[in-house]
Amino acid sequence: MLDFTTLPYVDDRFKAVRRETVQVRVGEALIGGNAPILVQSMTTTKPKDVDETVRQTLALAKAGCGLVRITTPTFADAAGLEDVMKRVRAAGCTVPVSADIHFQPKAAFEALKWVEKVRINPGNFVDTGILTLDQQTDKLFDEGKEKVAEAFTPFVQEAKRLGRAIRIGVNHGSLSARMIYRYGDTVEGMVESALEYLAVCEAEHFDQVVLSLKSSNPRVAIAAYRLLAARLKQENFKPYPFHVGVTEAGAGADGRLKSAAGIGALLLDGLADTIRVSLTEDPVAEVPVAQDLIEACELKADAPKFEVPVFKKDPYHYERRESSVVKIAGVEIGGSLPVKVGVKSDAASLTGERRGPEFALAGFDASAGANIVTFKDAMDVAGFAANSASVPAGSIFCYTGSDMVYGVRALASALAAADRKDPILLYAKIGSSDKDMLRVSADFGSLLTDGLGDAVVIDGYKGAKESVALAFDILQAAACRRSKTNFISCPGCGRTLYDIRTVLGKIKERFGHLQDISIAVMGCIVNGPGEMADADFGYVGGGPGRITLFEGKTAVKKNIPEENAIEELVNLLKEKGRWVEP
Known part of the structure; x- marks a missing residue:
């Protein structure tokens, strides 16, 4: 693993500025x-x-x-x-x-x-x-x-x-x-x-x-x-x-x-x-x-400066930050557990459904029964960095201020300097616009790629159900946790050998009920096998009117007439024990 201090990609991971380049x-x-x-x-x-x-x-x-x-x-x-x-x-x-x-x-x-x-x-x-x-x-x-x-x-x-x-x-x-x-x-x-x-x-x-x-x-x-x-x-x-x-x-x-x-x-x-x-x-x-x-995602000229030690964690190779297991509202988070999804609510019906809320976040203060310590700005983070003993062990750390990416990184750096392994809750209160959706995905995507975050809560996106669904979708988008069928599909170009938009719609309809499976739909062979590295199965244009089916990176069925290819993909999943009737 590489240390950021020996091979930095930016001058300051807590205050980004646009990289200077050749024009x-x-x-x-x-x-x-x-x-x-x-x-x-x-x-x-x-x-x-x-x-x-x-x-x-x-x-x-x-x-x-x-x-x-x-x-x-x-x-x-x-x-x-x-x-x-x-x-x-x-x-x-x-x-x-x-x-x-x-x-x-x-x-x-x-x-x-x-x-x-x-x-x-x-x-x-x-x-x-x-x-x-x-x-x-x-x-x-x-x-x-x-x-x-x-x-x-x-x-x-x-x-x-x-x-x-x-x-x-x-x-x-x-x-x-x-x-x-x-x-x-x-x-x-x-x-x-x-x-x-x-x-x-x-x-x-x-x-x-x-x-x-x-x-x-x-x-x-x-x-x-x-x-x-x-x-x-x-x-x-x-x-x-x-x-x-x-x-x-x-x-x-x-x-x-x-x-x-x-x-x-x-x-x-x-x-x-x-x-x-x-x-x-x-x-x-x-x-x-x-x-x-x-x-x-516009960068702010007046973004706060976080006075904490350099965040040394390797930014080039994914490794989830090591954390201890702590309970939030009676539910364990941290350690090697999957990143959990919560709902901002006094109580939640924890039915165990695959994409249902896994804990309720009633609030952040002690009266709500929470062991969560919040940090609202750079001053709060600096205070903890200067005196880590001020926060009891076994707490859950949550940055609630602006500039989430830099604030959470600063918090993680302060925890590392204090040799603390308390888990981190990623919390975002957002509106219901498309830009809000894009920004929270960018924030969470960046932090999850850094290996930061043991639980996530999105508050305010349309309704509680929609907020929970968005959190699960972002975890999947960031390659962090799969909770529904994952479809990888190219946009199509002049090399595409079939009507990829129509076919993608048909494949989503036919396979969308499956769980914990990834299917790639690729127009041609140029990037197909390589970009399907994370896919379990692939549907790739092999020639005009002909489809090649993949398992991982291996072509297992070739030269299939396009009109038969979707059912052949169903048969392939059945052969591999991955098909479930809707």
């Missing part, structure tokens, strides 16, 4: 520096479908999208960008466009001619995928590094000549076999994959580069971006801006909560310069969610 120009847009955080999205088309690609691009621009990305799977698609861009500009739209490239360096070179930015994936620009993992050696790893420089240098030179920007976009789901061989399936592998390509850019004195490290697991994404920020400093690279996102977030409220848990946490760390919320919905629907999330 990258993408057409008329600016990313990083002191520019506002840019919202972007992606069409679901191939450039060869010129009419629909132009229509979606213009619709996204009208919705307030600051950059539009278009998947470009082949050289012919890259060439098709010429017509797309002519028509977009002829319509009076000046929003910049980025081409999204996998596997096709020639397509990347062609795309540079027509669009302002090109995204390449280090996992497949030169290297091979995970299927060649058993063939890797130390010698091949070193030779691969030379091949990267040989293939990527001319591309960087051409981007520099044309005045284009590049995104080095690493996906957890498509790490190369070479990187997995050396670093394992880890955040280190993601970071080193980006740095290898970035070193080529620096050698060419080219700094119009944006970096991204995406994962479908918010916990992985948060850790990866933090580690990248730290490693850039450590290697004396320029501070390049970050494109932040959580891939395969899904649809509806669950997709929004998962996006908020990951992207929001990074916004609260000051590490985001441009964001994309990936939803399995119409791309236009992503834009207002991203705008709301940026507004909800």
